[in-house]
Amino acid sequence: MDDASRDPQLDTGGGTRRRFLRFLAASPLLATAGIDLAALERLTSAHDPDDGWRLLHEVERAAQQGLIGAPGDALSVFDFEPVARAKLPAAHFGYMASGVDDDATLRANREGFSRFALRARRLVNVREVDSSMTMFGVRYDTPIFVCPTGSQKMHDPDGDVATARAAKALGHLMMLSGVATSSVEEVNAARGTPVWYQLYPTDVDAVAHAIVRRASKAGCPVLVLTVDLNGGRNTETQLRAGRVDQRDCTRCHTPGVAGYVRRKPMFDGLDVSNATDLGNPSMDWAWVRRCRAVAPQMKLVLKGLVTREDAELAVANGADAIVVSNHGGRAEDSGRSTIESLPEVVGAVRGRIPVLIDGGFRRGSDMLKALALGATAVGIGRPYLWGLAAFGQPGVEAVLTLMQRELHLGMRQMGVQSLRQLGRQFVVPR
Ligand SMILES: Cc1cc2nc3c(=O)[nH]c(=O)nc-3n(C[C@H](O)[C@H](O)[C@H](O)COP(=O)(O)O)c2cc1C
Incomplete structure (x- = not known):
């Protein structure tokens, strides 16, 4: 396809x-x-x-x-x-848009923001606002990060490389998907500095460890381990969209893990014949510790945690940061938004490691709510994919610029000069 x-x-x-x-x-x-x-x-x-x-x-x-x-x-x-919907084939747009089952979590991610209201302060000099944030010793002008999303060449011929160039132009932190259609080496070159590498381990440890070693060799400072897709999923909206797509999908897509990773350069040269899953249903905390030992100099970020219990375990097991995420509503159909999950994770972590978040962020006010509730950075997925599919790299840049502009506007409206000033006092439940 x-x-x-x-x-x-x-x-x-x-x-x-x-x-x-x-x-x-x-x-x-x-x-x-x-x-x-x-x-x-x-x-x-x-x-x-x-x-x-x-x-x-x-x-x-x-x-x-x-x-x-x-x-x-x-x-x-x-x-x-x-525009993305008009330009993309139905099945490819369906892949991007899909949640799981009834898409309840997908909708909840947006609806969750309406459960919190912002409390604005007045008469603060906000002529200059500073939205910079620092993660692992690196300063970024913006707390908005580019989430890992797979198969970007299905949206644009330059795919992940176009996204990396946009992230470079505007100084955004970028996480590269483990099922990217470009290699980590190409993307690092396009971003101008090594990106954070997101791992899909498969259920064969030798494959997982070989990929970690490659990302480490490429200079990636951070390994992002996605932990919310180890149980399988039912992307029904995607499957329905595929049914109205009249093209012969078998020309590009072949079944099984080996078929899926055929066009994913990070799997080149690896023996995936025994892999039955992109995630690993047997993954547990001992697995995480073993994986980390493969590249101990890399920071380890766990993406996909949504509870205080798992946040506690993440800290106890040496995670360097957490991304509160439900995969953009593409993991489980719990019906619970990430913004509603954030307070309990922040509460459990108690400032010991940074807590990042993604899921449904589209507006400056969405980001302000998360940052005020204790998030260090906020990720976007679909919005930049819409930009990529619509106009390539300039589309991604325009999306990132709009999000950043809304964030700055919101900071001025809240009477906040820098992100450090944002705290719980700026949000009330509704
Ligand atoms: C088309 C698509 C592909 C994705 N691929 C990945 C992936 O390869 N790895 C991963 O950890 N998350 C992946 N995600 C989840 C995103 O990293 C992120 O959690 C989510 O998109 C944030 O929600 P949003 O799309 O509402 O902004 C993907 C999301 C989408 C929409």
Whole structure:
């Protein structure tokens, strides 16, 4: 499926259809909507090739949704989502958008923010605000980090490298997915400094340890161990989206772990024939300690904790930081948001290690709530993927810029000069 735009099935209507699409793509309306020939082909790939009128109607409808035509036209990160939807094949957009089961946790991540209100202070000089944060001795101008997300070349030909260039341009901390479609070496070069490496271990320890050694050799200072996908999952929305996608997915996707990692460079040269899972259902705290011993100089961050009990165990087992995360609602359908999980984790950690968070962050006010509740940094996943799919690297930069601008605006509105001043007194439950 990754090579959808080259699907020969699209030419089955012959030259007539392609000429018609070319004619449509030349329309100024569609250009304004950011719809080019490739996007048109994807948008219409599910249609009867001869049904020109229906096609035209569909395209007009997409254009009338008010799709932005350039990254700079966006008023908020939400403006990128419909463009990404229009440009991507249904199955690929479904992969990005999906939660699990009923998508209850996915929705909860957004709804959770409405359970907290901000308390604004007035008459503070906020002409200059400082949103910098420091993690493991490195200072960043922004607390917004780029979450690890897999298979980015399905959204844009440059994928993770485009994201890394955007993170470099704007100084964001970036975590690279263990199932990235670019290697850690390429991404480190694009980011200009080694990124944090997120591990999917598989259930074969030799594979996990070889990947950790490679990330360590590439200079990655931090290993991010994702611990919320060890039990399997049911990405039903993704599977439903796949059903309306008429392309031949078997051209790119083959079953099993070996098939899945075929296009994931971090697995190159590794024997995955015995792996049955990308996560490891037998992972426990002893496993974590063994994994850490493979590269003891790397910091260890556990991504996916949501309870005080596990936060306590993380500290006791030597974790250097925690990411409160439910995988963007893609792990379990607990229906519990990360922002609601944050206070108990922060309470259990008692300042001993940094607590980061992701899940549903789209607005400056969302980030202020998390930072006031004790988070050191806030991650975004889908918003930058919308930007990437819509406009490539400039789209990611525009998303990061909008988030940072909203954060600064929010800090001024709260009467906060630096993130250090944010605390529980700025939030009340609703
Ligand atoms: C398309 C997609 C792919 C993802 N891939 C990974 C991954 O490879 N590793 C990982 O730890 N988390 C992955 N995540 C979860 C993100 O790191 C992050 O926890 C989540 O996206 C944050 O929620 P948000 O998308 O609402 O901002 C992925 C999320 C999405 C949407």
